[in-house]
Amino acid sequence: MGWREAARLSDLAFAELSLQAIYAFRQGNPVPPGPAHALAARARRRVLESKAIVSAVLAVLAGGAAFLVRAAPLASGVYGTPVRPGVFDTGVVTGLLSLDLAFLWWTGMQILPTFLASGVLPVLEPLPIDERTLRRTAALLYVRLFDLPALTVLVGTPLALGVALGPLVGLAVVPGALAAVAFALALSLLTGRFFVRRVQGSRGGGGRAIVRWAYLVLWLLPAFAVFAFVTAAPALFDLLALAGGDTGPLSAGRLLLVAFPVPLAVLPAIEATGPGGLGLGPAATVAVLGACAGYGGLAVGALAWVAGSVARVGHVPARATTAGPLANEPIRARRAAFAVLVKDLRIASRTPGYAFVILLPILDALAIGLYTYGSAPSPDEALGLALAAVATAALVATFFGPAFFAIEVFAYSYGRTLPVTDRSVLLGKVGLVVGMYLAAGGIVLGFTLARVFDPVLFAGFVLAELPAVVAAALFELGVLFWRARTKGLPITNLYSGAWAAAVVAVPGVVLAGLPLLAFRLLGAGHFSVGLEVMALVALAELAVVGPLALGRRER
């Protein structure tokens, strides 16, 4: 049996994986009515739609980079000091490849738990399939999880830059795109394995929960690639401008020149502007070419490792259990809504996709808060930054709110046999969204207050927006609960219902954004009036949405 058989088997396994991802039968979801072939077709279509959404984002990134390098003379002026075209192109392509890697890796972290939970590989193992074919099947199945997004990076990135700067520049981007995809596949698998062993398999207890959350924070760092790149772009350009010279081999500029993906981004810049465009000296040129060769070898090695390891990872039990004495800890019974919140937090602490949703607004606030504190802004600037950060926290928290509904898919059947009302579940999840918003708001305001001490003003802004955050979360989760009761379709991850989540998240974000817009329109010259109008709009939204969401029949 060869690759052809492996491709056929991976096709079957992918159909099963799609079904599991969409309908979560292994989590106990009942089979929806309708013929089996229609369910399978719908599952495949939904997975394809979700892949298309991820690919569209990657295509937009490639298009944006192409626009930037095309408009280099204009764009370089944005940073105050002129940037040489070669340096600018290298910086933009560096950013693009970093974002491609980060986004693919993040996608992998989202879908790996579903891939592992689906159990499609263990099903194949007892069949009379030789080990090599099984390994190839697993590798092909894994690659299929990323196919459309990876193809977008591999084809879309060279195409976009080729159109902007010429076909040879496009070709020169191919090694960088290949390396970004290879590293993303390997990192996804590596973190997936790590997740299975150390996070999903972590025992209970407060101390271990802290460690799990700390691990998950590390996992989320790729998501900050856009923020980091935009923030660090001027420094990157400055460093790149210096890096070409023959400075010491361990200088910051030289180290940057060999750090991934800079050398691979230098190739298209050389093609676009000539070797002089970046001002590379002989030693720097050797370092860049050596690093390119090194990353090429590493990418090939990463792909080989992925091909050989997927099958193993797919079979790894979370952790061998070690029976010991029963811990002398009490069972803590809580109020139902709070119990839902605690349950969701505990599940998120072992599930990267949900941890991401909780941590993103908080880490975002932390980054903005540190920036605000570190840049020593004037009181007016600090106020503007703080208000923007709180607004961002509100919008991010409400945008990702629907993901908390997806947690209900775990043990969906069993959960529905418990005497917990929809209202309790809804309140628990809304509590989580509000907690995220308040934590993020608190962090950013804490940093800002250290610079500009006006607690009443800042607290007023946070509290005026709060009813709108509650209304948005109630709206989003209420619609999803209603949909689940009537259509029975759970949302499990990025690949299984991104469309449905986006459909409710957009009006939710509008609800959270309306009071902010009202403040923006009215608060410029009259802060207190703007704040009052903002609070009124937020309260009006809550007054309309609250009874609608909470007044429904109990299940």
Next chain:
Amino acid sequence: MTAVGRPLSVEGLSVAYGERRAVDRLSFAVGPGEIYGLLGSNGAGKSSTIKAVVGLVRPAGGRITVFGLDTATDPIRVKASTGYVPETSLLYEALTPREFLEFVASVRRLDPGTTTERVRAFASAFRLGGELDEPIVSLSNGTRQKVLLIAAFLHQPPLLVLDEPLNGLDPRSVRLVKEMLVRYVADGRRGVLFSTHTMEVAERLCHRVGILDRGVLRGEGTLEALRSRVAAGDATLEEIFLELTDEGDGVRAAVDSLEEP
């Protein structure tokens, strides 16, 4: 809640999945102090019936009451007075059993002190120790089943609904659960609905059994009543089952067809 009346009454229940009717106008009842066994081949409709009782499947017709409460109009109170063990151990895999039981105790509004004592007692009975703090995803099927049984018994419900509860358990635990069930209904008020494929277990444990075949009840009653129905005074439950579901000849024919020529 105060348990008054018949633990479970199912009247004219129909369950359909699209065009396919899994249960067809099924009626039976579980009396106070009774363990009622639901027997049937794969696909006979046992699990569909049980899922309708616990509110996982919306019936296409009929009425289900638990101590007089209608599952359609009073689902939360029905769920509060029911303990359920599903056919497959579908739990919150990312939680530990202790975290899972805390969640169950919370939504069932149980007293923390009493719950802690009960969990400790059940864990000791099932010989569970450190497993209570391991993630469920890493536990064996048998241990998961024990956790589900503890969750079902935790609030001492007046009605237990158990779908193949002995799946994956070791012989000691099987014996333990059977003893627990017998004592559980000994007060003459509680009831147990119990589905199984294992005829010996049903024969020894159940006060009455209902035999389901393709969604229809083929026979119901005590073992003696069923024996008299098939006119065989010393028939085992397995023989009665095969007789009532017309599968006896089918089994022999199937075995014959497996013989190598």
